[in-house]
Amino acid sequence: MGGAGALFLDVAEAIGGMTVLLRDIIVRLIKLDIDGHEVLRLMYRMGVKSVPIVITTALFTGAIMVIQSAPTVQRWGAEGLLGWAAGFAILREVGPLLTALMLSGRVGANNTAELGTMAVTEQVDALRALAIDPTSYLLVPRFIGIVLTLFLSTVSSDALALVGASQAGWVMLGVEPSLFFQGITGDLLGIGDIAHGLIKSVLFGVIIALSSCRFGTATQGGAPGVGRAVVTSVVVSAVGIFAIDYFVSFMIS
Secondary structure, three states: OHHHHHHHHHHHHHHHHHHHHHHHHHHHHHOOOOOHHHHHHHHHHHOHHHHHHHHHHHHHHHHHHHHHHHHHHHHHOOHHHHHHHHHHHHHHHHHHHHHHHHHHHHHHHHHHHHHHHHHHOOHHHHHHHOOOOHHHHHHHHHHHHHHHHHHHHHHHHHHHHHHHHHHHHHHHHOOOHHHHHHHHHOOOOOHHHHHHHHHHHHHHHHHHHHHHHHHHHOOOOHHHHHHHHHHHHHHHHHHHHHHHHHHHHHHOO
16 A cells, blocks of 8 residues: 555656646746747757657658558458558557657657756756746747657658558559558548647647656756656656547547
């Protein structure tokens, strides 16, 4: 019981801290208290530097979707539905989910480590001593940067995954890319399927940003504390991503 109670309190503290942080960030966004140059700098570092891993992940994701679909397609002779099957899975689920998990490990962990290092070396306290709001100066640009980076990365990832799937379908099953993309642009897939995945990407970005900022600024205990904060942030982000994925899929079906 003691262990279960401690776990419940830890979860409640994490959710409460992230909720309060989200409120503080929203207040500053409403006031337009945003450093635009810092947002662009962070987006370059988070987004542009993540392009290679996004491209690699997306192309292999598309190819894997075709590999999984190949036996069924060959058995029933449903080559015309290959584009729909791969597109449905990529646009609604696999693309946003894998992109979020990859960026959580790269961008979220890095953000937690940076903020944690600043916290244990008292740089955050120094900002307060200089009458600089750490939330406006440090957290709001990171929040915007992570959310926008994940959204744009998901758009790119979806497109690249479809390209990878079309090429895999051509090589493995002899399905022409034109026939593949006809299945995507037909009546079976629509704007709602694309919007479904993009809504998830925004929510995934929010949970990664809140988790990394919350555990980064709350870091204590020197270098070991920074390591613990990074691990906790990545785990909480992953759990939050899967939880949000479930609830959004359940409500928007």
